[in-house]
Amino acid sequence: xxxxxxxxxxxxxxxxxxxxxxxxxxxxxxxxxxxxxxxxxxxxxxxxxxxxxxxxxxxxxxxxxxxxxxxxxxxxxxxxxxxxxxxxxxxxxxxxxxxxxxxxxxxxxxxxxxxxxxxxxxxxxxxxxxxxxxxxxxxxxxxxxxxxxxxxxxxxxxxxxxxxxxxxxxxxxxxxxxxxxxxxxxxxxxxxxxxxxxxxxxxxxxxxxxxxxxxxxxxxxxxxxxxxxxxxxxxxxxxxxxxxxxxxxxxxxxxxxxxxxxxxxxxxxxxxxxxxxxxxxxxxxxxxxxxxxxxxxxxxxxxxxxxxxxxxxxxxxxxxxxxxxxxxxxxxxxxxxxxxxxxxxxxxxxxxxxxxxxxxxxxxxxxxxxxxxxx
Numbered sequence: 001x002x003x004x005x006x007x008x009x010x011x012x013x014x015x016x017x018x019x020x021x022x023x024x025x026x027x028x029x030x031x032x033x034x035x036x037x038x039x040x041x042x043x044x045x046x047x048x049x050x051x052x053x054x055x056x057x058x059x060x061x062x063x064x065x066x067x068x069x070x071x072x073x074x075x076x077x078x079x080x081x082x083x084x085x086x087x088x089x090x091x092x093x094x095x096x097x098x099x100x101x102x103x104x105x106x107x108x109x110x111x112x113x114x115x116x117x118x119x120x121x122x123x124x125x126x127x128x129x130x131x132x133x134x135x136x137x138x139x140x141x142x143x144x145x146x147x148x149x150x151x152x153x154x155x156x157x158x159x160x161x162x163x164x165x166x167x168x169x170x171x172x173x174x175x176x177x178x179x180x181x182x183x184x185x186x187x188x189x190x191x192x193x194x195x196x197x198x199x200x201x202x203x204x205x206x207x208x209x210x211x212x213x214x215x216x217x218x219x220x221x222x223x224x225x226x227x228x229x230x231x232x233x234x235x236x237x238x239x240x241x242x243x244x245x246x247x248x249x250x251x252x253x254x255x256x257x258x259x260x261x262x263x264x265x266x267x268x269x270x271x272x273x274x275x276x277x278x279x280x281x282x283x284x285x286x287x288x289x290x291x292x293x294x295x296x297x298x299x300x301x302x303x304x305x306x307x308x309x310x311x312x313x314x315x316x317x318x319x320x321x322x323x324x325x326x327x328x329x330x331x332x333x334x335x336x337x338x339x340x341x342x343x344x345x346x347x348x349x350x351x352x353x354x355x356x357x358x359x360x361x362x363x364x365x366x367x368x369x370x371x372x373x374x375x
Contacts, residue, residue, distance in 0.1 A: 007296040013082035024093035037202040047196035049165035051096040073120035080298040091244030098166040101130035111226035132158035133173030147174040154211035164207035180223040183216035201351035232309035239316035249327040283319040317359035320349040
């Protein structure tokens with residue numbers, strides 16, 4: 001099926017994106033973000049989970065957590081292209097919440113068929129979730145998971161679990177006697193313990209989860225297929241988040257360059273400032289086009305979804321690195337200070353760059369697809 005000319009980004013998707021931008025503009029300013037997550041500048045502080053749970057509940061009430069859940073499971077069933085628009089605004093606001101993890105878990109559960117419908121109904125009812133299958137070395141290969149399941153429940157550890165302190169549920173990939181399975185359980189289930197990781201990103205939290213005979217419901221006996229089918233959407237949504245964050249970085253840098261004066265001119269007068277910002281704009285446009293191309297492929301051209309998603313995440317990772325460095329440099333000396341909001345987005349982008357594979361990793365996977373097809 002050929003992609004539509006507008007990437008499948010129709011009127012409903014545009015209204016969702018605009019309503020999300022308005023919501024964050026009214027309820028979650030950058031000043032509020034800084035006050036929420038950057039109150040303590042001590043570099044030796046213990047890992048914390050700082051987020052506005054009452055505002056998160058408003059997102060749940062708006063139905064954003066159920067957007068990807070099929071209508072048959074009580075959700076809205078919106079296309080990935082529409083959800084990407086929402087996530088772009090989430091990245092622009094850098095709002096700390098488990099929305100991205102919940103959407104990721106939703107796409108994996110969709111691949112579980114009928115066995116995943118009860119878990120999807122949990123998400124549709126407002127529960128949040130996150131994926132848990134990486135090993136201690138950071139491998140994103142589900143087969144490398146260190147968790148196993150037997151008659152007593154889940155055992156072992158899952159590492160690099162995103163927004164674990166904010167999530168109600170875990171979707172765990174574990175070895176079974178028959179291969180790899182997916183298991184659904186509450187975060188507060190018996191035998192589950194959470195060890196917070198210290199990370200640079202102040203807008204997210206991360207942990208490794210230990211299981212000691214934790215009871216869980218198996219939702220798939222073929223975890224590899226379910227996860228592999230969902231990963232293009234997972235990569236694409238993270239890339240959309242990075243695009244939104246970069247748009248904030250660009251706009252903030254341009255505004256600063258247009259008002260800050262040096263040598264009797266605004267900073268934007270100098271080519272050394274304005275030319276790099278134009279390059280940031282071009283890189284954002286490239287990554288954004290690839291994001292919606294990949295999102296549309298997830299909806300209409302599944303055979304190409306992985307290829308296009310690798311392209312989107314690789315482009316977004318490189319773009320985020322450059323946009324982050326230029327945003328700090330444009331702000332000069334103040335850009336390095338804790339009081340300047342720029343560092344919040346710099347750190348979020350740095351975390352996103354490597355999450356689910358950096359640009360080099362995705363280009364290598366892309367080469368496997370293209371060279372393998374050519375051979």
